[in-house]
Amino acid sequence: MSTEARAEHFPAADWDGGVFPYRVGHRKLGMWLFIVSDSLTFSALLIGYSYLRASNVWPTPFPFYPSIVFSSVMTFCLLSSSLTMVFAVSASSRGDRARARKWIWGTIFFGLAFLVLHLIEWNHLYSEGLRPFSLPAEWVARYAAPNGPLPSPLFGATFFTITGLHMFHVFTGAIYLSVVAARIGKLKHEDVEISGLYWHFVDLVWMFVFPLIYIMSVDVGAH
Amino acid sequence: MTGHTEEHEHFAGSNKLFTSIWIWLVLLTLVEIVLAYRPMAIHFMLTILLGLSIIKAALIVAYFMHLKFERLSLILTIVPMLVICICLLFVFFPDSFRSHALRYEFKETPPQPAMESH
Numbered sequence: 001m002s003t004e005a006r007a008e009h010f011p012a013a014d015w016d017g018g019v020f021p022y023r024v025g026h027r028k029l030g031m032w033l034f035i036v037s038d039s040l041t042f043s044a045l046l047i048g049y050s051y052l053r054a055s056n057v058w059p060t061p062f063p064f065y066p067s068i069v070f071s072s073v074m075t076f077c078l079l080s081s082s083l084t085m086v087f088a089v090s091a092s093s094r095g096d097r098a099r100a101r102k103w104i105w106g107t108i109f110f111g112l113a114f115l116v117l118h119l120i121e122w123n124h125l126y127s128e129g130l131r132p133f134s135l136p137a138e139w140v141a142r143y144a145a146p147n148g149p150l151p152s153p154l155f156g157a158t159f160f161t162i163t164g165l166h167m168f169h170v171f172t173g174a175i176y177l178s179v180v181a182a183r184i185g186k187l188k189h190e191d192v193e194i195s196g197l198y199w200h201f202v203d204l205v206w207m208f209v210f211p212l213i214y215i216m217s218v219d220v221g222a223h
Numbered sequence: 224m225t226g227h228t229e230e231h232e233h234f235a236g237s238n239k240l241f242t243s244i245w246i247w248l249v250l251l252t253l254v255e256i257v258l259a260y261r262p263m264a265i266h267f268m269l270t271i272l273l274g275l276s277i278i279k280a281a282l283i284v285a286y287f288m289h290l291k292f293e294r295l296s297l298i299l300t301i302v303p304m305l306v307i308c309i310c311l312l313f314v315f316f317p318d319s320f321r322s323h324a325l326r327y328e329f330k331e332t333p334p335q336p337a338m339e340s341h
Contacts, residue, residue, distance in 0.1 A: 022297040032297070041277050043309045055322035068256065075252050075308065083245040086233050090241070093234030128250045149326050189232040193289075201285045211255050211272040220257040 024190075031194045035201045038169075042190060042205050045165065046212055049158040056152035059143040060217045070121040071214040075206065078170075081110030082203040083194045085177075088198060092192040097184050100192060105183040107199060111174045118167055125159075131155045166209055169202045169210050236293040244286045251275050 009158040022029060052058075062068060088103030112190030134153050180187065180195045255275055257266060285291040290298055 009307065012335060022300070024297060032301055036301055039305055040308055040312075043312055047312050051316060051319045054316075054319035056326075068259065072252070072256055076249065079245060079248050079252070082248075082283065082287050083241060085272045086236075086241045087238060089289075090234055090236070090238060093232045097340075105271075141307075170246050189234075195235075196249055197288055200283055204280050204283045207283065208276050215259045216265075219261065220262070 019119075028190055028194050029036075031197050038201065042162075042165070043209070045162050046208060051150060051214070052088065052158060056178045057143060057145050057149055058152070058217075059139045061139055061143075061157055061219055063219050066121065066124050066217060068214060070117055070124075071210060073119075075113040075173075075210050077110045078203045078206050079115070080199050081114070084110065085199045087136070089193050089196045092184070092189050095189075101181050101184050104177050104184070104192075108174050108177050108181070109204045111170050111199075115167060115170055115174070118163065118170075121217045122160075122163075125156075130156045130159070132160050135212060136200045138209075140206070153212050162209055162213060166202070166205055169205065171214060173199050173202050234289070235317055236289070248282060249286055251279050253312060257271060 023031075084103045084106040088100045088107065089104060091097075092100035129138075133156065135151060135155060139155075140150055176198060177195055181193060184192065255272060258271060260266075290301075
């Protein structure tokens with residue numbers, strides 16, 4: 001009986017050393033721990049953003065087109081990339097590396113589509129005059145409270161920081177996946193699965209960024 | 224390793240299951256977009272949006288990231304500590320209501336904001 005099979009029978013043996021208490025390899029455990037710490041980074045940023053938003057006059061300037069249409073299509077791209085990635089891991093688990101490689105390229109395609117759409121969306125806002133520490137003049141005039149304070153100039157800082165850090169994760173994820181796709185013949189199944197964990201995490205973060213940054217800042221014409 | 228070779232790792236969940244999870248995720252996203260255009264109190268909307276986000280995150284973690292099929296000890300090591308740490312990050316949040324109350328109110332006519340962009 002192998003060590004692992006024995007550990008299945010006698011759970012107490014988990015703590016005697018020489019076995020995998022979590023039944024995952026150390027690399028996969030490492031990726032999970034990285035994901036936990038990265039989740040805290042994004043949580044801190046999103047909570048900091050919410051703090052600023054709750055204590056200031058905050059503009060809600062995103063029009064249906066381009067902002068919401070673009071961000072919705074971007075969400076669709078990321079969700080689809082997660083689906084193709086899970087297909088890749090599934091193919092890899094069956095030993096079908098050629099198919100796994102194709103699905104990973106599909107994942108990278110959706111990731112790059114996300115990046116391109118996001119950069120176009122950034123460019124829209126930049127050309128409207130949004131900067132990290134100042135708002136476009138029309139926004140200032142429109143959202144200033146009557147007899148009250150002006151809208152916070154930190155809108156751009158929070159927007160560009162949070163979406164920028166997420167974009168950086170998508171970018172590094174695309175590089176990571178292309179390395180995995182190129183070297184898939186030499187890698188173990190678990191290595192493919194670990195790259196999948198990272199990619200799904202990037203998708204997961206967007207599930208919070210999209211509603212908090214985009215949906216909560218929709219221009220409904222109330223002002 | 225016993226029983227199975229490196230070529231056939233166990234990976235629970237069929238492609239059909241994953242596709243149905245994806246359809247759920249897309250549907251919940253559509254609900255969020257529709258909600259954006261419903262008139263409602265901001266706190267109410269935030270609560271619904273965060274609830275939907277947590278459901279979506281849970282679906283991704285459980286099925287796509289496969290945590291549902293991992294050993295309970297791994298789940299218990301990762302999830303509770305993350306939830307507790309995120310809750311702790313909210314410790315300073317009530318201060319935002321204080322700063323909100325401290326906002327300057329103009330007694331007379333407000334100054335006109337500069338119209339030239341930077």
